[in-house]
Amino acid sequence: MRFSSLVVLYSFIPLAVYGSELPPETTLTEDISYTEQLATQTNQNIDYQPFILSVWEQKDLTLFGVHTLKDALMLLPGIDMMGNTNNNRTPVIRGSNPLSYGQTKLAIDGVVVNDRSADTYTAYLDFPIELIERIEVVRGAGSFIEGVNGYSGTINVITYAKDEDKLQNGVVFGSFGSDLAKQAGFWYTHRASDWRVSSDLFYQSNDARSPITVTDKYHNTGYAPLNSHQIGFGLSYFYNDFYLKGRINHFTTGSAFGNLSALPNMNGTQSFPSWYVEGGFSHKISDDLTLNAKAGMMEDGWEEDSRLLPPGTYGVLSFPNGFWEDWNFNARMLYANISATYTGVENHKITLGYGQKYEDIIDMHTVTTNKTGGTTLVDYTDTAPFIDMGSACRHTDEFYLSDTIDISDILALSLNAGGTKASNLNFEPYVRAALVFQPYRQHILKFMVGNSFRLPSFRELYTQNHPTQVGNPDLESEHVVSYETQYLYKPSIDTTLGLNLFYLKNKGQITPNTTNKMYQNIGKRNIMGFETEFRGSIGENDTTFLSYSYIRGETFKGSETTDYLPYASSHLLKGGLSYTFTPQMTGGIVGRYSSAKERRPNDVRKNSMESFASYDLILGWESFDGFYLQAALKNANNAIYRYISPPGTYPDDYPIEGRTFWIRTGWKF
Structure with a gap:
């Protein structure tokens, strides 16, 4: 995850020694002596990584009232959220195929936790x-994770399990809020x-439902259980x-807006059980060679x-x-990976890796009301299963090679190549190159080009006997070619101003055909x-963030051609300010705006989904001995936050949330 031989990428780490003021001018080569000492103690090298990368520490996230991982992601530029009738949620980055899943990868301490079903x-x-x-x-x-190649983005969550410092041993926490949360x-x-x-260990629950009533496809009106x-x-x-390491x-x-676009019963449920265990080691064989290996097992499932x-x-x-x-299935993945990193070639850091995965559905059953009418329940597991269990398995071989090159004290090059061969799909190669240029201490330029792909999920391939989803075993992978550039200005270690430009060419995107509901490229x-x-900070006592994202484009889907991006906001504006009143008391405000979302041309509803704007209010207190108390009023103006509904589902869009509040407390020790 770090490029220790790359002077440019780590040159900013020594600035942590000097506080928020910039140190005296030195060459980047002279700074390298500090790099190896501080690389594992600080994350201040993030601006030099060969990606458009955002890193948020917990202490900053909590200032802005973040309660969950989803809250944290919604602070970032270019990220919106999408969900289907089942309220199966997924972050959408830069408007890339909002109707699909698996566009992004989520890792917990380096373990990718996307499920086998929909890759979400x-x-x-x-x-x-x-x-x-x-x-x-x-x-x-x-x-940013070795051996992982995201399509439109990658999220790595670092828990305190990886914390090697002795500044904190633990925390006990609790909260309550709206909807009996x-x-x-x-x-x-x-x-x-x-x-x-x-x-x-944690437990959390709520009794949330849609903030307003909805009318389903069959003209039934009521609340959706969320x-x-x-x-x-x-x-x-x-x-x-x-x-x-392992996690359960x-x-x-709740069943949200229903599997067949009809309001379900209020006590209908969906369950997503999952667990994994992984073991590995990293051993330095010599000064120039490090060997890494890991292996693990993961199971996940879905039941409605x-x-x-x-x-x-x-x-x-x-x-x-x-x-x-009463549908359910359980899937299992076995995986192993080995890699080696070599720094014996001057100004190079070379990593070579190989991995294998085996994914399989190990259990499934399909029980429904008799499909010919009546009230009796029938077990269709053998005669009409909702997924082709016999075909839903995949063996995957993956390899990757990367090299980071110190061209000079102010210029570095990162090269990555790899490929994946899945048993049911063609070989998929990828390459990526990034140039990092720092002509002056306060200015950083990056130029990046690459391609990536997304393998179709089991649901997209093998769903059957379902009126609204039809799998297609002949699907191919989605592909993207990306061109990106970034300019960063850092007047101090605590303040960053950035501008990112991007152009993406997506093809073979997987969406259901509006006629027969079959997934197609x-x-x-x-x-x-x-x-x-x-x-950064505007004054002496504040922490501030502000971002604006703009996207536009064109979409081609069969005979449909648009000069806009359906289901995506062209404008996203996010910002927040937290002010320190005393060493123990803080207050903050967070605002968000997303513009209207246009629909597909074949949608009989000609209106777009309305724009959304909201603001949150936060007040917090923390004692010097670790006790804290915080309250947040979310969406204080009570705007209705919605997910846009595709054609043939609900006549209106899915209302997800209105005004809520929560109060939390805890003790850090």
């Missing part, structure tokens, strides 16, 4: 902020001279070069138990008690735009 991670978006030390988000193709948990790390063990409860447990052990996460939510259709007659079929379902998008971002 909705079950982790409510991860408590108290367990997160920092988040690292790459916008664009590539990844409550949360409790802790994390704790025990350290010895050559080993440490960390654990965390309630959830979640329990998670993590355990990590580190001994010298070896580690072993069980997320259950709800009423899909209310009582009534649909066509010629009558369901007096409604149409019910029929989407192509050309996207261009820019992001501006300021993070």
